[in-house]
Structure formats: C-alpha cells, structure tokens
Amino acid sequence: MALVEVRDLHKIFGPNPRKAIPLIKKGLTKQEILKKTGCTVAINGASFSIEKKETFVVMGLSGSGKSTFIRCLNRLIEPTTGEILIDGKDIMKMDKETLREVRRYKMSMVFQHFGLLPHRNVVNNVEFGLEVGGMTKDERREKAVRAIKLVGLEGFEQSMPSELSGGMQQRVGLARALANDPEILLMDEAFSALDPLIRTQMQDELLDLQTKMHKTIIFITHDLDEALKIGDRILILGPDGRVRQVGTPEEILADPADDYVKKFVQNVDRTRVITAGLIKRRSPTVCVAKDGPEAAMRLMEKHGHSHIFVVNADRVLQGILSIDDAVKLKKEKVRDLSSKINTDVYTTLPETAVADLMATALETRFPIAVIDQDGVFQGIVDRAAIIREVNEGMDDQTLTPTALSDIHDELNEREGNA
Secondary structure (H helix, E strand, O other), rough: OOOEEEEEEEEEEEEEEEEEEHHHOOOOOOOHHHHHOOOOOEEEEEEEEEEOOHHHHOOOOOOOOOOHHHHHOOOOOOOOOEEEEEEEHHHHHHOHHHHHHHHHEEEEEEOOOOOOOOOOHHHHHOHHHHHHOOHHHHHHHHHHHHHHHHOOOOOOOOHHHHOOOHHHHHHHHOOOOOOOOOOOOEOOOOOOOOOOOHHHHHHHHHHHHHHHHOOEEEHHHHHHHHHHOOOOOEEOOOOOOOOEEOOOOHHHHHOOOOHHHHHHHHHOOEEEEEEEHHOOEEEOOOEEEOOHHHHHHHHHHHHHHEEEEEEEEOOOEEEEHHHHHHHHHHHOOOOOOOOHHOOOOEEOOOEEHHHHHHHHHHHOOOOOEEEEOOEEEEEOOOOOHHHHHHHHHHOOOOOOOHHHHHHHHHHHHHHHOO
C-alpha cells in the first residue's frame, strides 16, 4: 500500500467553488470557468500515489498550483473535493484533533522562507514546535539537539538566526521539521531563496540526509534541474492545475507525455541526468575461484570480445583478462587466472552521471565497469552508450556538433588501438 494516495483532488478558489466542478467535467478551460463563475481552478482532478521512503517532486511554473497542492496534503488549505489518504486514512474526514495529531507526529513542513523566530537561538527555534505540543523540556531538548546534529549544525546551538548564513538558517528550518521524527517531510520550494551555490550544496546535503533518514519527502520546486537531481519520481503540473505526467527522471526525459512536458525538458542536458546505472548493459564474467583460461577463451569467442571481466565467488570485481593473456596461461598449462588479471580497470557507481564518465571514456581502452558500494559487478558502460547519450544530450549550450564529432573520433581511435 502507498503511504500517500491522492484521488481526484480539486482545489477551487472563489465565491462558490463547487459550482465549477460540473464545468470542469465538461472540459471548460481555466479561463472560461473564471469568466463564468468567478472561480479560479488551482488543482484540477489530481490522482497519484507516493510510496514509503520515496522522494517525490512536484514541479510546475508559477501559477500551476504547486504550493496550494502541498498545503492541501495537510489541510492547511482545505481541498474542494477529493480524497487524501495517509496510511489508508482519509485526512479529509478527520476531525480537528485527529488532524492536529497527524500534523504534529506524522508530517512536518519546511517552507521557502525560513520563518525562524529572531529572538530565539538555534536550539530554541528547533524545539519550538515540540514546546507548543506540550513536550517536557528535557525530552524536547534531546530531540532538538539530535536534529541539529543530523543537519550538520552541531556547535551552533546557541547562535542567533541573525548570526547564520542563509543556508544555515534553512538547515535550522529543516532541523525543526525533523525534530519529532515525522514519517513525511513536506518541503515547499525549500531552497528557492538561496544563492545558486548554496542551493546546490543543500540539494546534495538533502540527498545525503535521505540515505540516513529514509523519510517520505514531498518536494515542491519550479526548477527542473533540481527536480531531476533529487526526485525518485516527478509529478509535473500544467498551468491548468492538471497533472501532466508522473514518472522517474528517465521516463520524463525519454518519453514526455505531451507537448507541454516536452517543452519543459527540451533544453535539459541529458548527460547530467542519465546515470551509469540506467545505460549499463550486462557483460559476461568468469569466476576466479572456478574458471580457467579455457572457460575464459570460450566466453570471449562466444561474445566476440577480446577481454572479459573477472569476479570472485561473491561477484566482487577482481579485474579484467585479455584474450592474449588467456592464451598464454593455456600454453603454460596454468589454470589459475590470478597471475594475469589486470586490476587497472576504471569503475563507476550506478548513480554516476554520464557527463562525469566522459573523461574516463577518453582514458580507457576497456568498457567502464559498473559496481555497487561493495564492489559487486553489475555490468558495463561502453563507448557506444556514452556517445549515444552525449548525442541525445547535445544542445547549443552544452556540446556543439564539432565537439561531438571530435569525441566520437577519439573514442573510436582508442578502441581501434585496443
């Protein structure tokens, strides 16, 4: 079961919001409904689900209803119609006390503007929500200090907000939201007010934090690059308040649902988004514990390769074996491959962007081995895959046709010399 499920959600502002629903069903535009009823359609029939521990990004241009949407999730703004299920329970049907408990313990919110109390120091700001909730002083202090440490502000507990940079102030806001260990974190353009360099740093820190926290994060942004960087899945809202597409970054880029989404992604540098894990392919391997040169040669012949990757019994990468070295071992009647394994192999993690593999591709005559954090072999990224993604990602601001041609020629020259 999804942690959050939204069904046919509408939010309409105006004198008689429900009067607009039949007009929406008839297919009238946002402008036509405004003219007929004086009502503004902010969210138009949104339906989707969010899984536990997922970073779900909602994006769209100004006026698409992003901030309205996230405030509907915790009923800071009352939806007009629809269902919002949290762990299977519809918050639209909750009384004030039950809703208050959900807001207090199930979900927390981080706003674009930090909203820190200027007369309170960092630790007092972080524990403010817990204090309002009636938690004892010792317990709320313990939780606040833990959250401050989590966001990297240890040592700044007694500092005042005016003494902190913008990025540090936003970390205080994040710590405040995390203090009571909520399952769901709502982030409304949380980094938009920050300078570009600090914003990039905060995005990286959020990704690092998520590997430790494993929260369900619903993140609002108008920046596609930000959405592609941090989102497990992305929901794109159109200017009419309708959901245009929900998908992974790869799905959004590779298969836009309509012309509106296509315009969003047409200038994105794919090489900064597509990762080694997405373009890797399977490759034959031999196991150093059981295979000898005969088995290695047979596999190389079968697949038309002049080399083969070698793993141990746990599929941890050991290196690469060439056909020439396999032949030498066979002639010498040596069955153990260990002496001829070349360990000078370029490797990468699945999450590495294709753009970051370009220099490596120019340096190595072998495919790049994709391994996980434990060194387990997962496949390879070869020159053809890298060239294809560079070609797809080419635009006037990232790579000229001449530069692409030069890369193509150099890679092929190196491959020919291999």
